[in-house]
Amino acid sequence: MSVAIGIEARSARRSAGRRAASFAIPLLLVVLVVTAIGALTVGAAGIPLSRLPAALGLAGESTAMTSRDQLVLWSIRIPRIAAAAMIGGLLAAAGAIMQGLFRNPLADPALVGVSSGGALAAASAIVFTDSRFGEALRFLQTELLPLAAFAGSLATTAILYGISSRAGRTSIAIFLLAGVAITAIANAGIGLLVFIADDRQLRDITFWMLGSMSGATWTKAAVLAPVLIAGLAACAFIARGLDLLVLGEADAFHGGVDVERLKRISIVMVSAMTGVAVSISGVIGFVGIVVPHLLRLVIGPAHRLLLPASVLLGAILMVGADTLARTIVAPAEMPIGILTAAVGAPVFLFILLRQRGLAAL
Amino acid sequence: MTAVLEARHLGKRAGRATLLDGVGLSVAAGEMVAIIGPNGAGKSTLLRLLSGDLRPNTGEVRLKQRDIGSFTPRELAARRAMLSQHINVTFPFTVEEIVLMGAGERSLREAGPLVDAALDEVGLSRFRERQLPTLSGGEQQRAHFARVLVQLACGEAEHGPGLLLLDEPTSSLDLRHQIDLVEAARRRAGNGTAVIAILHDLNLAIRFADRLVVLAGGRLAADGPRAEVVTRERIRDVFEIDAVVHQADGVPYVLPQSMRAAMPPR
Numbered sequence A: 001m002s003v004a005i006g007i008e009a010r011s012a013r014r015s016a017g018r019r020a021a022s023f024a025i026p027l028l029l030v031v032l033v034v035t036a037i038g039a040l041t042v043g044a045a046g047i048p049l050s051r052l053p054a055a056l057g058l059a060g061e062s063t064a065m066t067s068r069d070q071l072v073l074w075s076i077r078i079p080r081i082a083a084a085a086m087i088g089g090l091l092a093a094a095g096a097i098m099q100g101l102f103r104n105p106l107a108d109p110a111l112v113g114v115s116s117g118g119a120l121a122a123a124s125a126i127v128f129t130d131s132r133f134g135e136a137l138r139f140l141q142t143e144l145l146p147l148a149a150f151a152g153s154l155a156t157t158a159i160l161y162g163i164s165s166r167a168g169r170t171s172i173a174i175f176l177l178a179g180v181a182i183t184a185i186a187n188a189g190i191g192l193l194v195f196i197a198d199d200r201q202l203r204d205i206t207f208w209m210l211g212s213m214s215g216a217t218w219t220k221a222a223v224l225a226p227v228l229i230a231g232l233a234a235c236a237f238i239a240r241g242l243d244l245l246v247l248g249e250a251d252a253f254h255g256g257v258d259v260e261r262l263k264r265i266s267i268v269m270v271s272a273m274t275g276v277a278v279s280i281s282g283v284i285g286f287v288g289i290v291v292p293h294l295l296r297l298v299i300g301p302a303h304r305l306l307l308p309a310s311v312l313l314g315a316i317l318m319v320g321a322d323t324l325a326r327t328i329v330a331p332a333e334m335p336i337g338i339l340t341a342a343v344g345a346p347v348f349l350f351i352l353l354r355q356r357g358l359a360a361l
Numbered sequence B: 001m002t003a004v005l006e007a008r009h010l011g012k013r014a015g016r017a018t019l020l021d022g023v024g025l026s027v028a029a030g031e032m033v034a035i036i037g038p039n040g041a042g043k044s045t046l047l048r049l050l051s052g053d054l055r056p057n058t059g060e061v062r063l064k065q066r067d068i069g070s071f072t073p074r075e076l077a078a079r080r081a082m083l084s085q086h087i088n089v090t091f092p093f094t095v096e097e098i099v100l101m102g103a104g105e106r107s108l109r110e111a112g113p114l115v116d117a118a119l120d121e122v123g124l125s126r127f128r129e130r131q132l133p134t135l136s137g138g139e140q141q142r143a144h145f146a147r148v149l150v151q152l153a154c155g156e157a158e159h160g161p162g163l164l165l166l167d168e169p170t171s172s173l174d175l176r177h178q179i180d181l182v183e184a185a186r187r188r189a190g191n192g193t194a195v196i197a198i199l200h201d202l203n204l205a206i207r208f209a210d211r212l213v214v215l216a217g218g219r220l221a222a223d224g225p226r227a228e229v230v231t232r233e234r235i236r237d238v239f240e241i242d243a244v245v246h247q248a249d250g251v252p253y254v255l256p257q258s259m260r261a262a263m264p265p266r
Helices: A002-014 A018-041 A049-055 A064-102 A114-130 A135-164 A172-196 A199-210 A218-245 A249-254 A259-281 A287-299 A303-325 A336-358 B043-051 B073-077 B095-103 B108-121 B137-159 B175-190 B202-208 B232-239
Strands: B003-014 B017-028 B032-036 B058-063 B080-083 B163-167 B194-198 B211-216 B219-225 B243-248 B251-256
Touching: A018 A049, A018 A064, A018 A287, A018 A303, A049 A064, A064 A135, A064 A218, A064 A259, A064 A287, A064 A303, A114 A135, A114 A172, A114 A199, A114 A259, A135 A172, A135 A259, A172 A199, A199 A336, A218 A249, A218 A259, A218 A303, A218 B095, A249 A259, A249 B080, A287 A303, A287 A336, A303 A336, B003 B043, B003 B194, B017 B043, B017 B058, B017 B194, B017 B219, B032 B043, B032 B175, B032 B202, B043 B080, B043 B163, B043 B194, B073 B080, B080 B137, B095 B108, B095 B137, B108 B137, B137 B163, B137 B175, B163 B175, B175 B194, B175 B202, B202 B251, B211 B232, B219 B232, B232 B243
Parallel strands: B032 B194, B032 B211, B080 B163, B163 B194
Antiparallel strands: B003 B017, B003 B058, B211 B219, B243 B251
């Protein structure tokens, strides 16, 4: 009897919401390609769309103009766009995983100190390898920074989980407050490093605090790629577990999830993804909140789709934001962290206000 | 008949407090057992031990003749399903998505008929596209019950009759849905599932189960057929109230003495 009503209601409701889910990935891919092409054409040296194929080496004969274009594209713009896309994808996916892990749409690696922990470790690595004691390791600085940032992020995430999780339940209030405290501690550490740093180190460290893609090179993009690929592969593996975790740890276990293993994998993933991104671009906030939140509204909260879609939308937003960052105050460059915070903080407040009605902290 | 679930000498401590002490319980396939007892008697702790979620300090739990600690979470989920008391879903999952979570790795296409049947059984078919957090407490509880039924059905299809554990499954339900839930559980027992439920309403527990287990102060106070377990003396000892026990069609029902009917104000 109620089956007929059910089918009616089903067709009526399907249309609005989750139907979008089926073509979300292809659509996002198209938008990413379009955004990236747009990003290729603008900058200090403009390369109009008409010259783009030749500059990419796809068509036309070589002229002086094309070789200048090629230099700009291949040694500056393409690695930067690739890095921005991967960093955006990593940060957004890390946010989505963290939100699933903490069952809280407000969790974001930058907001709760995971990025700061990574930045502190990276800044420490800079100062250490430049010092007399770390001289021997100086030639490894490029390799050492992502590892240090990963270790810093991992330590921060683990501490955060230990503080805010008791007997399988995570307190949202304690979690956010612990995040504030951890951010403060990490920033105090960074402040100390700023105090003892020399001028060159100071520039490097300041850049970490505000976030920028200007340091992106092919080498750095090459560090990001394996982490992103491994992360995407692991996402498929943890998606169902994160879905069930929304029921709480005990009920996820009752549903067949190895909760302890899921938590360990998720914490390592969030730390690796955030840490590596931070080691290259510095602390960029709110991407991890805004992207998954927008996607949940359109394609729903199921992680099997949410995680890959977050990677794509995060990439789109970051490429867009970086393009804006390097054009709006040209020839200077605006730190990208300022832009993402300007967009992200209001979204964060919006989610907070909406949540206030649903559940008391 | 062989026992689906066998618990021996279960003891559980938390810090210096003893939550459970020397509790033994054996439940056969097709049996319906209600656990009753006052607040803090250890009912939820016992159920969590029986579900494999908690490990006992003493004693052991055997599910289908195997130590429950030796199952992986996935193996366990295929042999026992459990409905918890308070589940707060923060993300906007639809009712259908929540119920499908019971089906493990199966897609909606594979598990569709089971999801449909479970939603129909709990009367939520027309809410399947609604976001769970927008439903009332009772409706959410029914959606989770449907999820647990799907999990049970999936497991039983592969491993035969399993174990269904319910922790106060009727706490948010209106009268009609309380009865519906009891009937749904009874149908499972009819197919060989062993069903254990914690219930607060004595009369519902008596209706629900032919066998009652009474816990008090972390110990087993009684375990047997309802007519033997439900007596005036035991209710006074365990619940510290004076009650009249009547019989209707051979089934007892309990009326607390101190519960006087409300009078209109003079």
